[in-house]
Amino acid sequence: MSRFAAPKTSPVSKRDPRVGGGGGPDGELHNSMRGMSLRAPMPTNTGNAEVCPVCKSSRYLNSSLRFLVNPECYHKMCESCVDRIFSHGPAQCPIPGCRRTLRKHRFREQTFEDIQVEREVDIRKKVQAVFNKREEEFESLRDYNDYLNDVEDITFNLVNQIDVEETNRRFEAYQKVNEKEIEENAQLAQQEKLSFTAMQKAERHQARERREAARREEDDERREVEENKRDALNRLASGADPETVAKEGQQVQLKKRMDRQAATERQRQLQAASDGRNGSSNFIVKGLKSRQKVEPEAPIDPFGGLRISSKYFTLQDDYIWEGIQDTKKDVKHVAGGYDVRDYTQRSLCAAFSGLGVFIADEISERDRAAQNSAAIGTIRADIGLKDSLMADAV
Amino acid sequence: MTQTLTEDDLYRASTQFRLWSFSPESLAVLRQKTHELARERGRQYGSENNDADGMADHLSKEEELQLVQRYCEQIRTTSDHFKWPVQVKATAVQYLRRFYLSNSVRTYPPKEVYKTVLFLACKTEATHMALPEYARRISTAPEVILAPEYKIMQALRFTLDVRQPYRGLKGVLMEMLNMAQGMVGQVEGVETKGAKQLQQDMLLLEQPGHHDRTPWKAPSSGKMEVKHITDRINAAYSAAKALLDGPALLTDVYFLYTSSQILLAALHLADEPLTSFYLNTKLPLTSDLRPRILGTIAACADILQTFSTDQILTKEGRDGLEARLEKCRDPATRDLVKAHAAAKRGSESDEEEKIRKRKAAREKHEREGDDFFGPSIGGKKG
Numbered sequence: 181m182s183r184f185a186a187p188k189t190s191p192v193s194k195r196d197p198r199v200g201g202g203g204g205p206d207g208e209l210h211n212s213m214r215g216m217s218l219r220a221p222m223p224t225n226t227g228n229a230e231v232c233p234v235c236k237s238s239r240y241l242n243s244s245l246r247f248l249v250n251p252e253c254y255h256k257m258c259e260s261c262v263d264r265i266f267s268h269g270p271a272q273c274p275i276p277g278c279r280r281t282l283r284k285h286r287f288r289e290q291t292f293e294d295i296q297v298e299r300e301v302d303i304r305k306k307v308q309a310v311f312n313k314r315e316e317e318f319e320s321l322r323d324y325n326d327y328l329n330d331v332e333d334i335t336f337n338l339v340n341q342i343d344v345e346e347t348n349r350r351f352e353a354y355q356k357v358n359e360k361e362i363e364e365n366a367q368l369a370q371q372e373k374l375s376f377t378a379m380q381k382a383e384r385h386q387a388r389e390r391r392e393a394a395r396r397e398e399d400d401e402r403r404e405v406e407e408n409k410r411d412a413l414n415r416l417a418s419g420a421d422p423e424t425v426a427k428e429g430q431q432v433q434l435k436k437r438m439d440r441q442a443a444t445e446r447q448r449q450l451q452a453a454s455d456g457r458n459g460s461s462n463f464i465v466k467g468l469k470s471r472q473k474v475e476p477e478a479p480i481d482p483f484g485g486l487r488i489s490s491k492y493f494t495l496q497d498d499y500i501w502e503g504i505q506d507t508k509k510d511v512k513h514v515a516g517g518y519d520v521r522d523y524t525q526r527s528l529c530a531a532f533s534g535l536g537v538f539i540a541d542e543i544s545e546r547d548r549a550a551q552n553s554a555a556i557g558t559i560r561a562d563i564g565l566k567d568s569l570m571a572d573a574v
Numbered sequence: 575m576t577q578t579l580t581e582d583d584l585y586r587a588s589t590q591f592r593l594w595s596f597s598p599e600s601l602a603v604l605r606q607k608t609h610e611l612a613r614e615r616g617r618q619y620g621s622e623n624n625d626a627d628g629m630a631d632h633l634s635k636e637e638e639l640q641l642v643q644r645y646c647e648q649i650r651t652t653s654d655h656f657k658w659p660v661q662v663k664a665t666a667v668q669y670l671r672r673f674y675l676s677n678s679v680r681t682y683p684p685k686e687v688y689k690t691v692l693f694l695a696c697k698t699e700a701t702h703m704a705l706p707e708y709a710r711r712i713s714t715a716p717e718v719i720l721a722p723e724y725k726i727m728q729a730l731r732f733t734l735d736v737r738q739p740y741r742g743l744k745g746v747l748m749e750m751l752n753m754a755q756g757m758v759g760q761v762e763g764v765e766t767k768g769a770k771q772l773q774q775d776m777l778l779l780e781q782p783g784h785h786d787r788t789p790w791k792a793p794s795s796g797k798m799e800v801k802h803i804t805d806r807i808n809a810a811y812s813a814a815k816a817l818l819d820g821p822a823l824l825t826d827v828y829f830l831y832t833s834s835q836i837l838l839a840a841l842h843l844a845d846e847p848l849t850s851f852y853l854n855t856k857l858p859l860t861s862d863l864r865p866r867i868l869g870t871i872a873a874c875a876d877i878l879q880t881f882s883t884d885q886i887l888t889k890e891g892r893d894g895l896e897a898r899l900e901k902c903r904d905p906a907t908r909d910l911v912k913a914h915a916a917a918k919r920g921s922e923s924d925e926e927e928k929i930r931k932r933k934a935a936r937e938k939h940e941r942e943g944d945d946f947f948g949p950s951i952g953g954k955k956g
Contacts, residue, residue: 491580492761492856499748500755527745532856534585534737534832536863538870540597547600 232258234265234274248287251302253280254295262287300339307335310355312365390451397444408433492532495525585832589733594672596829604675609635612678612904619905632902633679633895641895642674644887645684646824649692652712658701660819661738666695667823668736673729681904682722685896689714690722698734721914736828739818739837746841747811750852754803761856772855776803780847785879787813788845806848813844821881831874835867839874 231238232247234257239245242258249256255275265271266284273280292298311331318324337347355362412429416422504520507513585591596604613632633641646667653663669691670684689712696703709716752758756773767775777798782788790809793802817840822828827836841849853871857864887895907913920927 485576487576487578488584489578489580491582493745493749494760496752496757498757499752500757501744501748501751503744504748524745524748527741527748529581529584529745530737530739530833531742531745531749531837532834533581533742534591535834535838535867536582537585537591537832538866539591539595539830539832543595543597543600 232256232261234258234261247290249290249295249298250282250287251299252282252286253278254299256290256295303338304335307331307338307351309366310351310362312362312369314365393447397440401440404436405433408436488529490529490532492535493528495521495528497521499524581834585737585834588737589731589735590737590828591832593731593733594829595832598830601675601826601829605635605639608674608676608678609638612680615904616680616902620902633899637895638674638679640887641679641892641899642670642684643824643885644892645688646670647886649688650819650823652689652692656696656703656711658696659699660740660815661699662692662695662701663819664738664740664823665699665736666692668828669695669726669730671826671828673726676729677725679899680902681907682725682910683896683899683903686718686910687722687726689719690726693719694723694726694734717911717914721910724914724917725910737833739822739833739840740815742834743811743814743818743837743840746837746852747807750807750848751804753852753855754800754807758855773800776851779803779851782806782810782845782847785843786845787817787843789813790845806845810841810845810848814840817843817878820883821878824886825877825881827874827877830877831870835870835874839871839878842871842875843878 230240230245232245233255237245237258237260242260246259247256248259248262250273253273253275255273255278257274261274262284265274266282266287270281270283272278273282290298292301311327311334313327315321315324318327334347334351337343338351408429411432412425415425504523507523508520616632649666649670650663653666666688670688673682673687673691674684693703693705693708696708705716705719709719712719749758753769753772754776756769758769758772777800781792782790788806788809789812790806792798814837818837822836822840827839831839838849838853841852853868857867
């Protein structure tokens with residue numbers, strides 16, 4: 181076991197302890213040669229890739245050793261340690277000095293060699309998930325850049341642990357305020373990703389088809405050449421003049437080649453045209469997706485902006501005239517939801533509709549205007565309001 | 575874009591205002607023009623028929639109007655006979671009047687037209703009676719009733735809505751009753767002293783004058799109470815309704831004034847102090863429309879007042895006019911039933927139509943063949 185007494189976190193590269201002290205003047209060559217072997221992964225410069233800091237088991241003994249890392253404290257340990265320590269629930273990190281409670285399900289494989297990079301990437305992911313505004317939502321480029329700058333400030337603070345508390349507070353405040361937009365943007369990103377993968381698949385499909393078409397063309401060409409030869413042979417056999425046969429054969433071959441070329445040209449143009457259309461639309465979709473903020477639909481206004489106001493009366497809720505009093509109590513009418521105010525409103529509207537309309541004056545004015553053709557454009561707009569605007573108000 | 579419409583704007587949107595409202599001068603001009611046209615035509619077919627006295631014995635404009643008025647009265651009595659609501663009566667009379675704005679009695683004598691007009695009105699005002707039943711009760715053949723219908727629709731320019739004052743009158747009645755009870759809706763811009771005060775003022779209103787048509791008399795005790803006011807209002811309402819039923823229909827007020835002005839004029843005639851009081855709560859004192867509105871109502875009331883039933887033709891007068899009309903009427907429109915049937919059937923008989931259609935189809939086919947293959951060689955089709 182003494183052979184495995186390698187230091188745990190030494191940043192300097194060490195010679196492979198398995199080799200032992202051998203090598204001599206070839207030591208370094210051996211080292212590099214050894215690095216190229218496929219048998220085992222190369223020891224990194226940090227030198228702590230192979231030994232679990234908790235149980236000290238190395239990859240030499242257990243070839244399927246896998247190291248997991250928890251994003252809480254970014255301490256790595258081997259899979260068996262994780263199983264052993266955290267299977268029964270959350271426990272303290274076994275690295276001495278680190279007292280964080282870790283949970284088993286948060287352990288995952290390290291993506292980057294440098295643990296700092298891993299940490300930073302995690303922080304960036306978290307920040308991006310919240311600060312996911314897009315360029316289209318900003319009025320000018322300058323605003324967008326300012327926004328990016330702020331986001332970068334936050335990220336920098338979090339990564340380098342400057343003013344962590346305050347930054348966290350800002351972070352949470354922003355998150356709370358913009359919850360809805362964050363959600364919308366996240367959904368949009370999701371949709372784009374889906375469409376992107378679909379598009380890629382379509383492109384690959386197209387490429388495959390084109391390859392097939394090319395192959396088919398080659399086969400056709402070969403077959404035709406063979407046919408020509410056979411044809412020429414037949415003709416020679418039946419006793420035609422060899423020179424004419426040869427010439428004709430060449431001509432036929434040439435013509436066929438020209439035809440084929442023309443056909444392929446046309447095909448290619450067609451494809452290029454359709455591809456051009458597809459391609460351009462593809463690019464448009466890839467590049468910018470203009471997003472309009474979906475405004476909630478305004479409630480439908482059946483009158484299209486028209487309102488009727490009563491100048492000469494105010495409708496009261498109840499009129500004591502016995503005509504409507506009887507109707508109000510009659511079940512035949514009330515059961516269907518009929519409101520007596522419909523009747524009273526119409527009656528009162530009819531009572532005053534036209535009170536301020538002075539026919540003699542308005543008609544004379546209209547006739548005069550009609551006679552004077554130049555004045556047609558200045559006819560009062562409310563003379564001749566279209567009937568279709570209003571239902572019968574009387 | 576919100577556009578607010580007041581009741582006046584709503585009236586201006588109606589066809590009654592746009593097509594069937596005239597100033598007195600324009601009304602006279604229109605009637606004169608119709609009369610002239612009919613006279614022209616009369617000269618034409620008068621000379622055709624070589625009728626010696628056909629040219630001389632025209633009906634004058636006034637006589638025509640009187641005949642129309644007589645038949646308006648006839649429509650009213652017929653409608654009462656059928657016990658139809660008052661709207662039907664009013665609509666029918668207005669249709670007849672509008673018809674004779676653009677047609678002359680010589681072309682379509684009112685005797686043949688008024689039954690159709692009444693039938694049309696009953697359809698329009700939702701008290702439709704089936705044609706056979708109507709024909710039976712009015713003892714006329716159904717074809718005769720239907721024959722001029724399309725001509726009438728054309729003359730009416732297919733606008734069948736007639737704005738009536740009756741519903742408005744009920745509205746005014748309701749409001750006045752509420753006012754008497756002390757509930758009133760405030761109108762913008764009008765200074766009133768509140769509902770209770772209005773009620774008190776109502777009680778202190780002066781008696782209706784001599785010219786007022788209302789049958790109400792003040793209580794002998796001299797002390798007015800709310801129920802007296804209520805009686806007064808109801809009496810004014812019935813008097814106004816009677817006025818609207820008779821004189822309003824038999825004069826030209828529908829052409830010259832709006833329905834609202836007509837009903838207020840009728841109320842004005844019925845019970846003047848009450849109406850003035852009511853209008854004071856509706857029209858702000860400072861507005862410049864107020865004197866104009868009051869003036870218009872007064873003018874309309876004048877017309878209604880000066881009308882009297884003895885202006886209407888008697889039966890003898892009518893018969894006399896119709897006899898003269900018979901001599902000088904347009905022969906082309908003598909048989910309306912035949913004309914109507916011919917119009918429905920089409921101008922040619924069925925066989926002719928079939929022949930014509932086949933020929934046209936054949937020619938079309940030939941033409942198309944030529945277009946495609948070029949002209950046929952040697953007469954044979956290509």
